[in-house]
Amino acid sequence: MEEINNIEVVPCTESDYLKPFRVHYNQNGTKKSWDFMRTHDSVSVLIFNTTLHCFVLVKQFRPAVYMCEWEKSKTQPPQSAEKNEEGAAEAEAAAPASESQEGQSRGVTYELCAGLVDKPDLSLEEIARQEVLEECGYDVPASKLKRITSYRSGVGVTGSKQTMFYAEVSEDNCVSAGGGEPREGELIEVVKVPLHEAMTFAYDERIPKTMGVIFSFIWFHNNMSPKYKISTNV
């Protein structure tokens, strides 16, 4: 359980991470403009542990997700709120409880092991390999990473490309506890999802997760089922 407190939100006039740009252009003769942000492409990796027959995910506190929930708790009337003249309820801007009704830490999400493509000298496979090692503690050669597919993420804002890989690991490959780079401020928990619970996990909306988790579990079910049995009663 993450303990989150002393929350303070300020406008951000200069960010090293979020740099908005505006592009003016003509589309089929019509003048248009669009605000976007520059970012790196990324890789994500579905990790399957063949010794324990489980998927290996990362679980981390995501401030953006937490703030998104906080915003909603402000605009949704609490049960005891009184209506004002316009009929809108006034709600205090209180931080949400650290635990949701479903027992999940607020703002914590389950995700595939992933990372930014910010090292121009390395192949996508090499970058993916490093993330598997740093975040999840498994040391596997880049050649063992199987490319699943690629797609555009954040088409409205960043337009970046994500490439998804599949990695089979065994307990013999486990060389550390993972958890990310503490000097980069990463606080990542490695989570194992047993194969027979995977489809229930994927479609349980009470468990906050990315689409990558759901898609990759189903990809595994469809493409690896000759090798491994997965429960499909969903």
Place this chain on the structure above:
Amino acid sequence: MEEINNIEVVPCTESDYLKPFRVHYNQNGTKKSWDFMRTHDSVSVLIFNTTLHCFVLVKQFRPAVYMCEWEKSKTQPPQSAEKNEEGAAEAEAAAPASESQEGQSRGVTYELCAGLVDKPDLSLEEIARQEVLEECGYDVPASKLKRITSYRSGVGVTGSKQTMFYAEVSEDNCVSAGGGEPREGELIEVVKVPLHEAMTFAYDERIPKTMGVIFSFIWFHNNMSPKYKISTNV
């Protein structure tokens, strides 16, 4: 084919669409901060036309995707580029050709019909229904929308939630050509993908698309296959 020209990029100090904020917080006693953006939740809809046995997607020019490709073309040396003293190639910041090697318009992506949840009075189903009508021209009651699942999109920056629906439509439901709201500047092309080509389309990386398209096609294959036959030779 989209004709894109007169491109000009400027830094964006004030944007109505991208508003960066910074949150300072304590996580398990450690002081941290994170830059994020406020945005709306969203809905997306997998549309299956039962008369024509095809999926209905939207195809549109995405400035952020175009700029992302432009950035890459600047940092990758053109074949005739001369190396400078540091061994790095100098490349002109020229806009990429309007057509890629694969014959796709640059910056154009295939996506599920989708929209922002920005009308607090409407249910997610109602908002999804409106998008199906405005973008694709099919008029179906909200009650016919089946919820597939929900997940977090953009966990790093926006943290917003997307809910995915499935809608079966027939040619009888087709009341307009779709194409989005021209007054909102939407230039959307409605595209039909025949059921028997869907899996090939999903995994063809030369066709730029979102993960939502790939995931939903596979979801259909796994969950609707008793009703409809889909080719699986991928």
